[in-house]
Amino acid sequence: MAPDTNTIPGYTIFREGDYDSASAAAFIPDRVPHPLDIPDQLSIIEIPAAAQLIREWASPKLLKFNCITLREPTKSEYVAYKEGHASRPDRRAFAIVIEQQGSGQISEVVVNLTKSKVERWKEVKDVMPTLTLEDLDIMERISRKDSRVIEACRGLGITDMSKVFVDGWAIGVDERWGFERRLQQGLAYYRNHELDNQYAHPLDFTVIADTEREEVLSVDIRYVNGERTAIPLTEHHYLPNFIGDKYKHDTLKPIDITQPQGVSFQVRGNELTWAGYKMHIGFNYREGIVISDVRMHDPYEDRDRALFNRISVVEMVVPYGCPETPHHKKHAFDLGEYGSGYMTNSLKLGCDCKGAIHYMDGVLCTGKGEAAVIKNAICIHEEDNGLLYKHTDYRDGTVVSARDRKLIISQIITAANYEYGFYHTFTLDGTYKLEVKLTGMLNTYCMHPSEQAASSPYGTEVAPAIIAQNHQHIFSLRVDPEIDGHNNTVLQSDAVVSKDPLGSSENYYGNGFYCEKTPLRTALEGATNYNHETSRSWDIINPNRLNKVSKKPVAFKIVNNACPALLAKPGSVVWKRAAFARKSLWVLPYKDYELYPAGDYVCQSTGDENHPDNLTIQDWANRNESIENADIVCYIQFGLTHFPRTEDFPIMPVEPVSVMLRASNFFQRNPALWVPPSALCVDSISRNAFPACCSGGESKNLPKL
Template identity: 35%
Template sequence: MTITERPATTTAHPLDPMTAEEVNAVRAALEQAGLLGEHVRFTFVALEEPDKDSVLAHEPGQAVDRRFRAVLLDLATGVSHDTVVSATRSTVDSMRRLDPAVDGQPPIIDTEFELVEQIVNADERWTGALRRRGIDPATVRAAPLSAGVYDEPGERGRRIIRSLGFQQFHDADHPWAHPVDGLCAHIDLTRREVLRVVDHREFPVPQEPGNFDDPEVTGPPRTSLKPIEITQPEGPSFTVDGHRVRWENWDLRIGFNEREGLTLHQVSFHERPVLHRASIAEMVVPYADPSPVRFWQNYFDCGEYMFARYTNSLELGCDCLGEIHYFDTVVADDFGRPRTIRNGICMHEEDYGVLWKHTDVFTGSRETRRQRRLVISFFTTVGNYDYGFYWYFSLDGTIQLECKATGITFTSAYPEEGHKHASQVAPGLGAPFHQHLFCARLDVAVDGRHNAVEEVEAERVPVSDGNPHGNAFRAKRTRLRTEAEAARLADNAKARTWHIVNTESRNRYGDNVAYVLRPEGQPVMLADDAASVHARGTFATKHLWVTPYHPEQRYPAGDLVNQHPGGAGLPSWTRADRDVDGQDIVVWHTFGLTHFPRPEDWPVMPVDRAGFTLTPQGFFDRNPTLDVPPSSNGHCHPS
């Protein structure tokens, strides 16, 4: 198991990830413009990617104007500005003061997280409620949680978070095991004061520890597992040039930013384009507990928290096995200083079982080929949950995205009378029902820029003269011609898929070449249509949306998600009902998990998975892997 060296990038490409030097240049330009000060913090800094035409027109060695978007927040006044800065020219190209009531608030930042316990412990209503429960306030960790948008007194226009408490009995004790339920603080971050304490009900604090890293909880480690070694004696099959990766017939670029994390660009197979850009552009975690202290729980981890700021530094042998190539990633901290996350992105090859196989009764031939795939991944931790995002590229042209959800379930009390909206995972400890709903933004380019989406599903054929025995069924194909027609739900009972076709490119059979989006078809958002989270996370109410490409339409819940009243992003854009038939289009796909926690998810949750698959459909005239050689280990064929 080895780590290959990271070659230096000598020439900037328009899509190269942000560097530490560029972060410093952005901060210097903003300081020169007088936009920084003692209390001003950076809530977001990322590459302002050029529009598609500019990227496609770029030639190697051509000068690149590197521009970045930076959202600034004055902690003392709550005033925020949305800016675009050229690190190349050291200029502020645009600046707009944000209106929180209309635009929403900037993301929540680490500096504010660190203030929460100080704020609540200075409030007698909070500390008094804890003491009445027999709890020392100094032992309670106050979780800083995004507030959502509700008609709560005095909150409009203010920068709000809400806080639930968890007791920690010693420094190594995981407080998630000990929720102080029935108590919640509503906090104004700008004024640094508690607006309201909701003291709904006193529950016993669960006492059983949840310390999954303590041998007293886990018991001695088993000794029965034998080592597994994954080796590639001749090295990996991929090549890396800066952030451009070539592997077998795949060619793509790797990007990264603190809001979406890993991004993929200019993905082609056999020198034919498939995707211009792909990312997880948003996610929402709506909870099902309607109690007065928890009804507001729904977290937009990308838009509210910039979740890729918390990308893990991956470790060989723990997070990744085999011949690994790592990419470092760079984010900006609250002060606009660069922070390098070592080994933030992992790339390797892995065996994936049988690619194709046949034993022929007539000729006696017996042939087997092994599937292999390129894996590009990153992991991030947001509060109690950990998310891994794995992009897989296979020898046969298949692309898969898999999200791995693990970590610790959010906890509550579990009363003796039971709980309609939570599972009991330990004595007196509940885990509320919730969903993890992700939205993939797929800027498709299937064999070019003239694409459309067709919905294809199985259709039964009734008995008739043409089907006298009733055994027939067929593929029903419907072209989704406008944005309204293309807002769709999956239907596994009909094997519903969506074919992304090139309207101008045909294969030798006269069919439009295509890639097929195969959804898992799990539930979309289950909150009522009247719920606040429904308005704010409308993207998660459909499995499919299709829009014409627009360089400014990047995030399905809108640019600023924190405390936005709703309606931004996809529901706003698609009201125009634009033409998406044979256009340069973006496909948005919602997928995810509906989690009814189980005892086996405690005290740490085994990985649960969600994702989707893209497969070529008539993109080739025959199996594109006929040239894959047999395995060279000498054991494929009988002697």
């Protein structure tokens, strides 16, 4: 029996028995198991095995599986195993299940796969889990058949419902319904033909539906002066079929990336090694890429040193800034409401990735508990990164110049209209950088002839009768640091002017300034914002280890100046739901399985504090526990405020935004001095040599290093 590739676009689904076949073997990596391959994702064998154990436990109830994912061991278990003090932790799965009859009760389940038993079953109340791709598909299917939707379309002159397309979105909060229904909102568009751009033809109504009952609850039509808004029918294309002879094929010459001796990294199981770094690469339905157990070799101490226990993107929010109906309900939490893993693209060489690529597949589950594989979900490759360091001695012409290189671990997701590329990057000087590239389609809406976008502050008319609203993209990067040891502290670093007055003996010329270091001692102190005036950054230090040269604690510095303030008013729906986005940084004591700052259950969440089954980052901070010289975790918010441009339509050029953590007094000197220089040249008169970097020749009579 061959795997079914047709149920969910982009997924390869394995039906019962497939995982024993030769076809399934192609999706199981040919590898030697590594003893530290614990944080890996579940395999196509483990997912249906977990589903079967859960069904047997719940029988005769019928269940739908919202997720089946790895239940990572507790940190203490993992550390004890790594250090040789304990046996390998049992392999466990975590699942969220929905009863398909009666109440629609939602439960959390922990399955011990090593012992083949259900260890924990917990019912949760007044929460709604992630909307999967299968759930989102329901919206369009039922909308096309609903009499109220058909009537709304007829009012616009649409009689062919196959030309109506409805993007399913999480709804946030709708006062008409509570937690008795699992809700979606549908944003409606029109396509005149198969390849038409639907976002050029937005319709003037939205659909509200019950995902579980597959029932349309309401069709909300927006009237302007008592009138409907006609469909903007002008076509705005971006596909090659329509660009045609407007492409300039001869202007750009090909760029080829070759590595004739192969790549410099190695992948064994899910352990990745490169240029002194070692780390593990995992993947799950909610966070997508998870990077764990990051270490780097110190060439001066000749040992591997711990940097980070775990890194992942755990949430993002896209609040729209137009208060008018229906835009007030548009604030997407793309990770918490839909799952980064579920939305991941299957990457294509030459399109999404270029060069010598190593791919990893993503393994997820379907609502039936089957294993689903996203081929090439993760791309790993190297790129040249420009100068690593350079110096020219103007006296004798000596030039030393080394090239930097970066290792990139990436995925791309499609969240309805938007695409997000996540690029986790490591460079040779001890720097980690997360860059997010935003592209895809603007969320658009139709304008009534009486409306003037130029007089409205809330959006831009990107094409005649088509408006795109102002919005923000705020991401949350969770960093579980392990800076040369388990206990760390965060220092807030501000550039301040010397307090000594102008003309004083201590600051006679008035030019003194220094870095003021403020330790963040409690969780509420650890909730802090960026300050442009003081070029604020934060140092994650190990107060128990001093740099032998600087006599300062070893540290990694958080560099984050792309952190816009959440612009929703305090007390508003999105302000309450996106508590994490109110601060640039939160520092908290580490606790097992506290991961998601907007709550474990984001769909239909209210953001109210102290929800027993859905605590958020504000609840964690309110405990106000010590974060000084402790096992801590940092939530770093970064992003951008997007005022749409006509250049963003019909398809948006990439908009990059990034955050960085880099070694700061961690090493005794530049850790990349081992990198061979690209050119070492001396003046031809004084040293009887010629400049190799300029002439392309080899340097002669060079001084020994």
